Amino acid sequence: MNPRRVTLPVVLILVVSVLSGVACAKDDARMSALKAAEAARFQANVDADGKVLGQVLDDGLEYVHSNGEVNTKAEFIQSLTSGKRDYVATTFEIQGIRILGDVAIIRGTAKVTVADNGQSRDLDLGYTDVWLWKDKRWQMTAWRSARMPPPAAK
Amino acid sequence: MRTVLALLLVAAAPFAAADAPRGDEASARAALLARFDAALHADLPALETGLADDLEYCGVSATCSTKSQYIESVRSGKRKFKSLRPEIGRVRMFPDSAVLTGKVYSVSIVDGAERNVDAYFLVVLVWRDGRWQMTNQTSTSLTTTS
Numbered sequence: 566m567n568p569r570r571v572t573l574p575v576v577l578i579l580v581v582s583v584l585s586g587v588a589c590a591k592d593d594a595r596m597s598a599l600k601a602a603e604a605a606r607f608q609a610n611v612d613a614d615g616k617v618l619g620q621v622l623d624d625g626l627e628y629v630h631s632n633g634e635v636n637t638k639a640e641f642i643q644s645l646t647s648g649k650r651d652y653v654a655t656t657f658e659i660q661g662i663r664i665l666g667d668v669a670i671i672r673g674t675a676k677v678t679v680a681d682n683g684q685s686r687d688l689d690l691g692y693t694d695v696w697l698w699k700d701k702r703w704q705m706t707a708w709r710s711a712r713m714p715p716p717a718a719k
Numbered sequence: 720m721r722t723v724l725a726l727l728l729v730a731a732a733p734f735a736a737a738d739a740p741r742g743d744e745a746s747a748r749a750a751l752l753a754r755f756d757a758a759l760h761a762d763l764p765a766l767e768t769g770l771a772d773d774l775e776y777c778g779v780s781a782t783c784s785t786k787s788q789y790i791e792s793v794r795s796g797k798r799k800f801k802s803l804r805p806e807i808g809r810v811r812m813f814p815d816s817a818v819l820t821g822k823v824y825s826v827s828i829v830d831g832a833e834r835n836v837d838a839y840f841l842v843v844l845v846w847r848d849g850r851w852q853m854t855n856q857t858s859t860s861l862t863t864t865s
Contacts, residue, residue: 627809627820629839629859661775663854668816670843670855672775672783691781693841693857695818706811707820709841709857711781 592664595703599662599669599696602703607675610652613645623697623706631690631710651680667698674713689713742851744810747817747844750851751807755823759803761793771845771852779838779860801826801833805840817844817851822861837861 602621609617619642626638636644644650657675670693677688692710696703742750750769757765767790774786784792792798808821819842827834838858844851 625809625811627841629841631859633839633859633861635839663773665816665843665845665854666814668813668818668843670775672777672855672857691777691783693775693777693855695841695843697813707818707841709777709839709859711777711779711857711859713781 595664595669595698596662599664599671599703600659602696602705603657603659603671603694606705607655607657610645611655613648613651615642615646618642618645620702621705623699623704625706626708627706628708629710631688631712649682653678653680653685669696669698669703670694671696675710741814742817742844742846744812744817747810747812747819747851748807750844751819751842751853752805754853755803755805758793758798759800761796761799763790763794766790766793768850769853771847771854773854775855775857777855777857779836779858797829799828801828815846816854817846818842819844823858 605617606621608614609621622638622641624638626636626641628636628638628641630636645652655675655677657673659671659673661670661672663670672693673691675688675690675692677690679686679688689712690710691713692708694705694709695707697706698704753765754769756762757769770786770789772786774789775783776785776789777783789798803823803825805823806821807819809819811818819840821840822837823840824837825835827836838860841855841857842853843855845854846852
């Protein structure tokens with residue numbers, strides 16, 4: 566058998582395998598980065614950390630609060646750093662993550678204690694946020710949440 | 720030689736797929752409007768086509784449905800719309816997906832009672848099998864409550 570006839574297909578298979586492996590590793594890295602970005606964002610809300618929020622929020626952010634209030638990125642960050650809205654505590658649980666190319670969807674639940682203009686409330690939320698892979702990092706571009714019904718009403 | 724060509728074709732397939740025609744913004748808008756229209760008219764075949772198999776449909780009460788659960792709710796009449804008026808605001812296009820946001824004003828009949836729900840929606844469409852399919856819709860009520 567001609568060695569060249571064997572070698573070339575083998576090399577091609579190896580190249581395809583390596584490229585596939587690189588793609589899988591890239592996907593895993595992006596998934597890890599996305600989970601880390603989500604955790605960092607929730608923590609930055611509590612810390613009112615405008616610098617971190619500036620990194621993890623997309624300039625085109627549409628943030629719709631569960632009470633129907635709508636914020637741009639600048640408005641959202643300003644409301645936290647000014648103390649107008651104070652996320653006293655937040656815990657969250659991711660229910661599902663899907664990465665579709667450079668777009669990712671996270672669906673989850675969150676327990677939030679928030680003080681708006683000095684009035685404190687505990688909220689149980691279901692949420693979906695959409696992230697974009699831009700400038701080699703994940704940035705959240707949309708948030709929608711809704712209040713969970715109280716346990717007795719479920 | 721045939722083996723080499725076959726392997727080259729396999730290796731090039733993802734790149735060829737990347738160059739395949741994709742839906743544009745107009746078609747994404749049309750797909751979403753068709754989706755709302757199918758819900759209004761309880762058009763099950765249109766919903767089957769327009770909804771992705773991995774649909775997550777999360778309503779204003781924070782409960783989420785799968786595709787089969789959503790279609791069953793329409794088929795059974797549990798989810799019945801009297802009117803449904805969407806207003807698409809922003810559309811953002813990506814290679815295999817589109818993110819659309821806006822408002823929808825609806826009147827539905829739930830357990831015989833009329834219910835008005837006005838909501839902000841967030842929709843993600845994916846381009847699969849040569850058409851747009853809705854893979855996520857999440858809504859937040861417009862109504863401001865404390």
